[in-house]
Amino acid sequence: MDTPTPTNTFDKLPSEKRQRVLEESLQEFAEHGYHQASINRIVGRLGIAKGSVFQYFGSKEGLFKHLFKSALDQIKAPLRAIRDAEEPKDFGARLRLIFSTSAAFARSHALIWRLYRRLIHQEDFPLRGMLLGEVRAEALTFFREVVEAAQKRGEVRLDLDPQAAAFVIESCLDRALAAQDQPLLDADFGLSSSNEALRQARLDALVDILRQGLQTAPTQGDRPHD
Amino acid sequence: MDTPTPTNTFDKLPSEKRQRVLEESLQEFAEHGYHQASINRIVGRLGIAKGSVFQYFGSKEGLFKHLFKSALDQIKAPLRAIRDAEEPKDFGARLRLIFSTSAAFARSHALIWRLYRRLIHQEDFPLRGMLLGEVRAEALTFFREVVEAAQKRGEVRLDLDPQAAAFVIESCLDRALAAQDQPLLDADFGLSSSNEALRQARLDALVDILRQGLQTAPTQGDRPHD
Amino acid sequence: MDTPTPTNTFDKLPSEKRQRVLEESLQEFAEHGYHQASINRIVGRLGIAKGSVFQYFGSKEGLFKHLFKSALDQIKAPLRAIRDAEEPKDFGARLRLIFSTSAAFARSHALIWRLYRRLIHQEDFPLRGMLLGEVRAEALTFFREVVEAAQKRGEVRLDLDPQAAAFVIESCLDRALAAQDQPLLDADFGLSSSNEALRQARLDALVDILRQGLQTAPTQGDRPHD
Amino acid sequence: MDTPTPTNTFDKLPSEKRQRVLEESLQEFAEHGYHQASINRIVGRLGIAKGSVFQYFGSKEGLFKHLFKSALDQIKAPLRAIRDAEEPKDFGARLRLIFSTSAAFARSHALIWRLYRRLIHQEDFPLRGMLLGEVRAEALTFFREVVEAAQKRGEVRLDLDPQAAAFVIESCLDRALAAQDQPLLDADFGLSSSNEALRQARLDALVDILRQGLQTAPTQGDRPHD
DNA sequence: TATGAATGAGTCTTCATTCAT
DNA sequence: CATGAATGAAGACTCATTCAT
Numbered sequence: 001m002d003t004p005t006p007t008n009t010f011d012k013l014p015s016e017k018r019q020r021v022l023e024e025s026l027q028e029f030a031e032h033g034y035h036q037a038s039i040n041r042i043v044g045r046l047g048i049a050k051g052s053v054f055q056y057f058g059s060k061e062g063l064f065k066h067l068f069k070s071a072l073d074q075i076k077a078p079l080r081a082i083r084d085a086e087e088p089k090d091f092g093a094r095l096r097l098i099f100s101t102s103a104a105f106a107r108s109h110a111l112i113w114r115l116y117r118r119l120i121h122q123e124d125f126p127l128r129g130m131l132l133g134e135v136r137a138e139a140l141t142f143f144r145e146v147v148e149a150a151q152k153r154g155e156v157r158l159d160l161d162p163q164a165a166a167f168v169i170e171s172c173l174d175r176a177l178a179a180q181d182q183p184l185l186d187a188d189f190g191l192s193s194s195n196e197a198l199r200q201a202r203l204d205a206l207v208d209i210l211r212q213g214l215q216t217a218p219t220q221g222d223r224p225h226d
Numbered sequence: 227m228d229t230p231t232p233t234n235t236f237d238k239l240p241s242e243k244r245q246r247v248l249e250e251s252l253q254e255f256a257e258h259g260y261h262q263a264s265i266n267r268i269v270g271r272l273g274i275a276k277g278s279v280f281q282y283f284g285s286k287e288g289l290f291k292h293l294f295k296s297a298l299d300q301i302k303a304p305l306r307a308i309r310d311a312e313e314p315k316d317f318g319a320r321l322r323l324i325f326s327t328s329a330a331f332a333r334s335h336a337l338i339w340r341l342y343r344r345l346i347h348q349e350d351f352p353l354r355g356m357l358l359g360e361v362r363a364e365a366l367t368f369f370r371e372v373v374e375a376a377q378k379r380g381e382v383r384l385d386l387d388p389q390a391a392a393f394v395i396e397s398c399l400d401r402a403l404a405a406q407d408q409p410l411l412d413a414d415f416g417l418s419s420s421n422e423a424l425r426q427a428r429l430d431a432l433v434d435i436l437r438q439g440l441q442t443a444p445t446q447g448d449r450p451h452d
Numbered sequence: 453m454d455t456p457t458p459t460n461t462f463d464k465l466p467s468e469k470r471q472r473v474l475e476e477s478l479q480e481f482a483e484h485g486y487h488q489a490s491i492n493r494i495v496g497r498l499g500i501a502k503g504s505v506f507q508y509f510g511s512k513e514g515l516f517k518h519l520f521k522s523a524l525d526q527i528k529a530p531l532r533a534i535r536d537a538e539e540p541k542d543f544g545a546r547l548r549l550i551f552s553t554s555a556a557f558a559r560s561h562a563l564i565w566r567l568y569r570r571l572i573h574q575e576d577f578p579l580r581g582m583l584l585g586e587v588r589a590e591a592l593t594f595f596r597e598v599v600e601a602a603q604k605r606g607e608v609r610l611d612l613d614p615q616a617a618a619f620v621i622e623s624c625l626d627r628a629l630a631a632q633d634q635p636l637l638d639a640d641f642g643l644s645s646s647n648e649a650l651r652q653a654r655l656d657a658l659v660d661i662l663r664q665g666l667q668t669a670p671t672q673g674d675r676p677h678d
Numbered sequence: 679m680d681t682p683t684p685t686n687t688f689d690k691l692p693s694e695k696r697q698r699v700l701e702e703s704l705q706e707f708a709e710h711g712y713h714q715a716s717i718n719r720i721v722g723r724l725g726i727a728k729g730s731v732f733q734y735f736g737s738k739e740g741l742f743k744h745l746f747k748s749a750l751d752q753i754k755a756p757l758r759a760i761r762d763a764e765e766p767k768d769f770g771a772r773l774r775l776i777f778s779t780s781a782a783f784a785r786s787h788a789l790i791w792r793l794y795r796r797l798i799h800q801e802d803f804p805l806r807g808m809l810l811g812e813v814r815a816e817a818l819t820f821f822r823e824v825v826e827a828a829q830k831r832g833e834v835r836l837d838l839d840p841q842a843a844a845f846v847i848e849s850c851l852d853r854a855l856a857a858q859d860q861p862l863l864d865a866d867f868g869l870s871s872s873n874e875a876l877r878q879a880r881l882d883a884l885v886d887i888l889r890q891g892l893q894t895a896p897t898q899g900d901r902p903h904d
Numbered sequence: 905t906a907t908g909a910a911t912g913a914g915t916c917t918t919c920a921t922t923c924a925t
Numbered sequence: 926c927a928t929g930a931a932t933g934a935a936g937a938c939t940c941a942t943t944c945a946t
Contacts, residue, residue, distance in 0.1 A: 189390070235908075
């Protein structure tokens with residue numbers, strides 16, 4: 001019931017079939033969420049026997065777990081590439097790059113992102129703690145490190161709590177990615193527009209606010225008047 | 227299909243019972259989402275017959291709709307009170323007040339907030355468009371107005387797009403409220419701590435970032451060229 | 453459970469209300485048949501309390517029984533009028549008159565006729581035996597008498613079994629009335645047409661066949677060659 | 679919605695089981711009509727799980743459709759045999775043969791016939807239009823052709839509308855078959871008697887009337903004037 | 905007497921899971 | 926190892942009937 005079997009049947013499948021199984025499952029889980037996803041529909045689209053899914057993964061939960069981990073694997077490399085990319089000179093440019101690259105990536109992997117958002121915001125996924133724990137720790141750590149690095153270079157205020165900064169950045173990015181996938185959340189802001197230039201401008205506007213803040217001048221005298 | 231009767235059955239119930247029904251339903255929908263919510267469980271907890279729910283609301287969807295609208299009604303008054311409150315002198319104080327009041331309110335109405343978050347982030351709620359449309363328009367308008375007012379008073383940069391500002395503020399607040407309800411999302415930041423002072427400090431840190439931004443000094447000539 | 457009560461509540465109602473109750477019930481039973489008829493819908497349309505129906509009639513079955521008997525009462529007078537009408541000189545004219553009058557009557561009382569057809573052809577009506585027994589006996593007797601009278605006058609073959617004749621006449625009339633109410637049964641014959649002259653012509657064609665038969669000449673020599 | 683699979687589950691069952699399923703279902707639908715038929719009862723009698731029926735047919739409607747079509751298939755061959763049989767010399771003999779063969783057939787397939795009558799006379803069957811359309815068109819065409827053939831041979835009056843003739847013949851046959859299955863409709867005429875000779879005599883009496891008509895001699899100048 | 909809230913058995917339907925082939 | 930038929934618990938929903946008010 002836990003691990004499908006020592007000798008994992010699924011892994012021995014021709015990789016083409018393996019891929020199709022995961023793709024259709026991703027489609028189903030992303031579209032319907034965990035409980036509402038139907039193995040009937042998945043095997044229907046795949047044209048394979050229902051029993052096979054259980055042979056491969058033991059249970060619906062097993063399928064989901066495998067699927068999610070495999071999706072993470074697909075994502076990790078590109079995301080790490082973003083992280084480890086040649087750092088642009090300044091923090092602002094870096095942030096802009098992160099936002100636009102993430103947005104492009106989320107567009108090209110819409111289903112994975114949708115599934116990820118479901119996992120974040122829906123409490124009744126199995127293994128949610130385990131799966132989410134890993135991912136979020138990594139994401140928040142990443143943003144924190146970006147901020148800390150910028151602090152070391154003197155580009156970001158030293159009195160800033162890097163954790164708080166990471167929290168704000170991630171909130172904003174996450175919502176932006178959601179909005180670009182869901183017009184209802186976009187609410188005419190423009191992130192779900194099909195006009196790429198407009199989307200880019202909106203992302204820049206968000207980054208700009210994160211960088212410069214909302215206020216004209218600090219209230220407490222902790223930044224010099226110019 | 228068969229409207230229960232012109233004069234709604236549920237409205238005529240003793241208010242004590244009415245309240246219990248709504249409470250248990252809210253509990254169920256907040257905990258499980260729409261599809262996974264079980265009317266069997268609801269009536270089980272209530273100790274009433276399953277048929278009654280259908281006499282009251284006609285369908286699961288009817289129950290959900292009624293429930294959500296009634297939740298909105300409960301929320302609206304306090305939120306409007308926040309909005310229309312004696313405005314603090316400056317924008318920063320106002321933002322801090324909004325965050326802390328919202329957080330307090332979301333704590334005392336955790337289930338409503340949980341349900342609202344599901345509605346926002348889960349795509350398969352019935353009536354989602356309708357319900358969400360109403361609410362989000364109001365929320366975003368509110369934040370935009372707050373920003374615009376501050377711009378008029380010269381407290382917020384005039385070159386700022388109020389819509390973008392509202393987007394950032396709402397993303398951040400929404401995620402903060404989620405985090406305080408769900409340790410997994412908090413990831414040790416402190417918003418889900420039971421220590422009220424700590425929570426307040428964290429909220430202030432977020433607001434501070436929104437106000438002042440991340441960077442030490444605005445760099446002005448760094449817009450991307452490619 | 454059997455008889456609603458000695459002092460029948462329903463009979464004491466203002467006749468206007470009584471009528472409405474029966475009309476709406478007729479509508480419902482005619483449209484949906486016995487089991488599929490819904491007391492919910494009936495009281496919904498009537499705007500009265502569901503309990504009232506049970507106070508008046510004790511049960512769904514009681515309502516149906518009362519309804520059907522009352523429908524019969526409404527029908528009987530006009531049908532008897534047809535029966536006892538000034539007899540036209542010859543049998544053919546009489547038959548034509550019966551067909552056309554019945555058709556006109558069935559058109560103006562479509563619901564009753566529909567209900568009657570359901571009772572005839574559907575086996576799962578309560579009290580079917582009792583209700584149907586009465587009616588059909590009367591109808592067949594009527595046709596038999598018409599035939600016998602014509603035989604006495606020498607207009608109809610004496611070697612004819614009046615019962616068989618009545619059977620044929622009734623089959624044909626019944627189907628014609630059904631066809632005029634249901635295009636699917638009419639199958640382009642013309643009885644469900646909105647053109648009255650056409651309908652009349654079709655009825656006449658049927659009567660003509662009943663009178664004269666299908667064959668050009670008797671095969672067995674039992675009718676004179678002319 | 680989810681077609682059980684391209685290759686229909688039910689068709690692959692051992693034919694013995696397939697047969698039992700169809701028999702019990704036919705029994706249920708014939709006895710109770712579509713809406714009142716209970717899948718619970720069917721599976722109860724079959725001793726199989728409720729889910730199986732839905733695996734086989736997808737829905738109650740699917741079961742009914744399959745059942746009806748399979749019943750038609752059973753019927754068609756023998757009925758076509760009747761139609762295409764070596765034609766007896768004269769029209770009267772042919773009609774008698776059709777009536778007696780149909781009656782025999784309806785006796786040995788009482789349930790199918792009962793179901794067919796329900797479909798004809800009950801308006802709330804799913805797919806009624808489709809199913810009925812097919813069957814009735816064929817039946818009426820058949821009778822019309824029989825009449826027309828007889829007209830060509832000079833055995834039937836040429837002034838006769840073949841459609842009207844087909845209508846009368848079918849009305850009469852349909853009612854006769856109903857009567858032999860339901861004593862209530864027979865009303866002591868004898869078609870439901872267990873005495874085969876009597877039944878045959880009654881059928882012959884009906885055919886005789888169709889052939890020769892009711893009247894002693896055709897009256898030719900009595901068309902209605904008003 | 906009229907009301908209509910409460911009931912609960914019954915409806916069709918879905919689905920993850922098992923297991924003999 | 927793949928298959929897909931069988932399962933049965935659970936789902937939403939309907940409805941005639943009862944009974945306290």
